């Protein structure tokens with residue numbers, strides 16, 4: 243379990259992370275979302291023990307992470323911009339990982355050759371950007387980390403490779419309880435992979451929630467009635483957003499599906515559709531709530 247409490251980090255005059263607290267449970271896939279410059283990379287680097295927090299505490303399985311060599315053998319951070327030693331071949335990099343990570347699994351490395359299909363003799367820096375990212379996953383998955391932190395992890399991978407890598411990640415979570423933290427702007431991908439979501443904005447965590455709870459608590463509703471829209475109904479609904487299009491009211495309503503449905507039906511609507519919001523819509527709405535423009539949200 244990763245636990246961070248009141249973590250702060252400042253760069254010169256920029257307060258990149260401002261008193262953030264949270265927990266990432268073992269075996270969970272946690273999606274860290276946020277606007278550009280929100281502090282996601284900074285927080286991830288603190289959780290990975292790359293940066294030292296200015297104040298607050300970060301522990302992984304109850305141990306501080308910064309400069310903790312033993313812990314770092316079980317934790318891998320894949321950054322958005324990859325770095326490999328110059329002139330290194332895939333095999334040489336694998337040897338380096340084998341000597342660094344005690345759980346290195348040579349059999350798995352050999353097996354994954356059939357997924358990534360590149361000669362280990364290839365020099366990594368001569369490979370394309372997407373191929374280099376494949377190498378990063380090949381090495382990481384063979385090192386069998388307990389904790390994997392990734393910044394924009396699937397960027398640059400083609401659609402087939404994305405699916406293969408996602409399956410491998412999910413397999414590791416299911417089979418050996420690996421914990422994953424992902425930061426990505428690709429919300430569809432986060433929605434597919436993650437079970438928990440945290441949204442950072444201007445260095446602060448707006449909230450963290452189970453994805454299913456988050457999605458079952460907000461709905462996109464379309465309503466129309468024979469006459470005017472009954473005001474009494476609107477007052478009873480917990481409306482987060484509304485937009486009138488002709489005689490149809492499009493709105494975002496907070497609350498459980500059953501409660502919204504039974505309330506609306508009391509007023510005999512002629513049109514009544516209710517859909518869950520996508521993570522992308524939830525994100526845009528939440529960002530709107532903190533003053534990040536969210537116009538024409540409904541489509």
Ligand SMILES: Nc1ncnc2c1ncn2[C@@H]1O[C@H](COP(=O)(O)OP(=O)(O)OP(=O)(O)O)[C@@H](O)[C@H]1O
Pocket residue numbers: 253254256257258276277278279280281282283284285
């Ligand atoms: N090494 C650094 N030196 C100075 N300022 C930094 C440094 N790293 C990050 N910052 C600043 O801290 C803030 C948060 O940056 P960070 O990279 O953590 O954001 P992010 O959420 O990952 O953004 P993005 O989604 O655009 O990648 C920004 O204002 C950034 O300019």
